[in-house]
Amino acid sequence: MSTDTITWQAVYNDDTSLWECDPSGNTINKYEDIDRKRLCVFNLYSTTQVRAGKVIPERFKIVDSVLSRLKWDGVTDDVLTNLQKLQNQEYVGPEKFSSVLNEIIGVVGDNIIKLIMRYSQILTPPLISVEIRPGYRLIWRKRRHQRVIGNQKPFKTVYLVGWQTTIQSAGISRNVQSILYIQPTGTVEMSGSRTDFELLSFEKDLVEEVSL
Amino acid sequence: MAATVETRIFHGESPGDGVVATNVRFKLADNNAQDVNNPVVRPDAGTNYSYWKTIALHCTVAPDNAINNVKLYSDGALSWTGCTVYVGNETPGAYQQATGAGDSGDEMVASHSGITGKADMFSYTSTSPKSVSGSISYVTGRISDYVIQQSALTSSAVAGNKPTETLTWQYDET
Numbered sequence: 001m002s003t004d005t006i007t008w009q010a011v012y013n014d015d016t017s018l019w020e021c022d023p024s025g026n027t028i029n030k031y032e033d034i035d036r037k038r039l040c041v042f043n044l045y046s047t048t049q050v051r052a053g054k055v056i057p058e059r060f061k062i063v064d065s066v067l068s069r070l071k072w073d074g075v076t077d078d079v080l081t082n083l084q085k086l087q088n089q090e091y092v093g094p095e096k097f098s099s100v101l102n103e104i105i106g107v108v109g110d111n112i113i114k115l116i117m118r119y120s121q122i123l124t125p126p127l128i129s130v131e132i133r134p135g136y137r138l139i140w141r142k143r144r145h146q147r148v149i150g151n152q153k154p155f156k157t158v159y160l161v162g163w164q165t166t167i168q169s170a171g172i173s174r175n176v177q178s179i180l181y182i183q184p185t186g187t188v189e190m191s192g193s194r195t196d197f198e199l200l201s202f203e204k205d206l207v208e209e210v211s212l
Numbered sequence: 213m214a215a216t217v218e219t220r221i222f223h224g225e226s227p228g229d230g231v232v233a234t235n236v237r238f239k240l241a242d243n244n245a246q247d248v249n250n251p252v253v254r255p256d257a258g259t260n261y262s263y264w265k266t267i268a269l270h271c272t273v274a275p276d277n278a279i280n281n282v283k284l285y286s287d288g289a290l291s292w293t294g295c296t297v298y299v300g301n302e303t304p305g306a307y308q309q310a311t312g313a314g315d316s317g318d319e320m321v322a323s324h325s326g327i328t329g330k331a332d333m334f335s336y337t338s339t340s341p342k343s344v345s346g347s348i349s350y351v352t353g354r355i356s357d358y359v360i361q362q363s364a365l366t367s368s369a370v371a372g373n374k375p376t377e378t379l380t381w382q383y384d385e386t
Contacts, residue, residue: 003214027213030276031386141281141384142214145338148267148284148379149235152218160384198281198347200386 004142006127006159006182007050010034011041015118025051031140032202042138043126044161044182060097060120061090069119075112079105083116090122128161128180128188136163137203139179156184164197215385216273217355222266225309229270229354235376238262238297238363240317242310253315254294254369263310263317264300264324264362269355269381271348277386278349282356283341286379290334294369297377299336300360301329303345307358320362327360333379341382355383 007025010018012035022028025047062083071080082105091097094117101113132138139162144154162179177197181189220230223242233244241250242263252262269282290297304326311318320327336342346356 027276032277141386143382143384144217146217146381146383148219148381149233149376150378152216152232198384200278200280 004157004159005047005184006044007047008140009043009045009126010039011043012038013040014038015114021047021050023050032200034138036138036202039132039138042130042132042140042161044128044159045124045126049124059090059092059122060094060117061088061122062086062116062120063088066116066119070116073115075115079112082106128182130161130163130180132163136165139164139177139197139203158183213273213276215271215275215279217269217271217279217381217383219381220268220270220354222268222307222358223310227266227307230266230268233267236265236267236361236379238265238361240312240315248373252317252363252365254365254371255315255367257367260316260365261312261319262363262365263312264320264360266307266310266358266360268358269344269346269383271352271355274350274352275348275385278347279355279383279385280347281382281384282344282346283382284333284344284359284379285336285338285341285382286334286377288334288337290377292363292369292374292377294366295374296364297333298330298362298364299333299342300324300327301331302327303343303357303359305345305357317362320360324360326358330362333361338380338382 007019007021009020012018018029018034020027020029067080067083070083085104086100091100097117097120098113101116130138139160141160143158143160145156145158146152146154159182160179161182162177164175164177167174167176177192179191181191183189219233221233221236221244222230223244235244235246237244237246238252239250239262240252253260271279284299298320300320304324306326308324308326311323321330344356344359346354348355
């Protein structure tokens with residue numbers, strides 16, 4: 001069971017994602033497991049919200065805004081009319097919702113089903129969402145503070161999230177970082193690297209450069 | 213799952229993994245007993261030293277990925293009049309037992325083969341912590357290299373047991 005108050009979701013460029021914790025708050029994936037070549041967004045959630053079922057498993061509901069977005073994306077009126085029959089009902093679990101969709105709107109293709117499911121998800125918004133653009137590398141740390149003597153547990157954890165990149169300018173490489181420091185009080189501070197960082201081996205393997 | 217880490221302290225000729233540090237007591241002996249034996253002697257002139265203390269950060273429940281970027285800092289104010297707590301500039305990977313003779317422990321820079329300089333431990337604060345070498349991945353065991361600390365007393369030191377001071381580890385876990 002994770003004792004951390006914050007947990008992460010790595011969102012890939014194919015709309016799949018990798019969660020650090022399962023709905024019970026147990027760690028199921030490690031930071032190293034993130035496929036950095038596909039990573040496009042790194043979300044942070046309250047572990048309490050995850051355990052309360054407000055984040056995963058996914059809940060789905062078709063509301064007016066979902067139908068509007070689907071219409072905008074070219075979904076046919078026939079499909080939209082059928083979807084209206086499901087309006088404002090909540091479904092828990094992607095398998096259940098997918099099954100209901102198949103039953104109510106028939107064969108429309110996997111892409112349409114995925115689109116409906118994506119738009120219909122009821123997810124508590126993440127606390128922090130970091131976009132990882134090509135050439136930028138994720139930084140994620142739990143910075144613990146623990147007394148040398150006394151209670152041998154951290155008395156403070158500051159969560160660090162952001163990105164780093166290597167910028168080439170006039171033939172000189174420069175590492176640039178942009179990091180959010182999430183304090184235990186909930187205050188979020190933005191900064192470059194305050195103290196030095198030590199990259200992990202799998203972070204070093206992905207060195208890319210951005211030229212200015 | 214979050215890693216579990218603790219401070220270990222090392223005494224004797226072959227301390228192995230050391231013992232959990234419930235205190236770090238500067239004294240004129242190579243042990244950590246919380247008693248009034250072996251107090252550091254206030255000099256009439258010059259400086260007397262305690263035996264140096266050797267501590268390290270140790271992991272008993274492994275991190276999911278790694279622990280690195282270990283730092284150590286103080287609150288910036290030592291309340292012990294006439295005393296200074298020094299920390300070795302280096303954090304050696306090899307243990308060396310503390311020694312001393314007469315009214316003073318052997319000074320760390322002169323006597324510890326892994327230390328070539330020292331600084332006031334209380335000059336390191338949360339905004340400017342001391343870097344400590346060492347890291348660990350997936351496994352348990354000693355995370356950091358050894359931190360060597362030693363108290364120094366001048367003639368202005370006030371006799372008696374000193375109040376507890378607080379030092380803090382900082383480390384990055386993934």
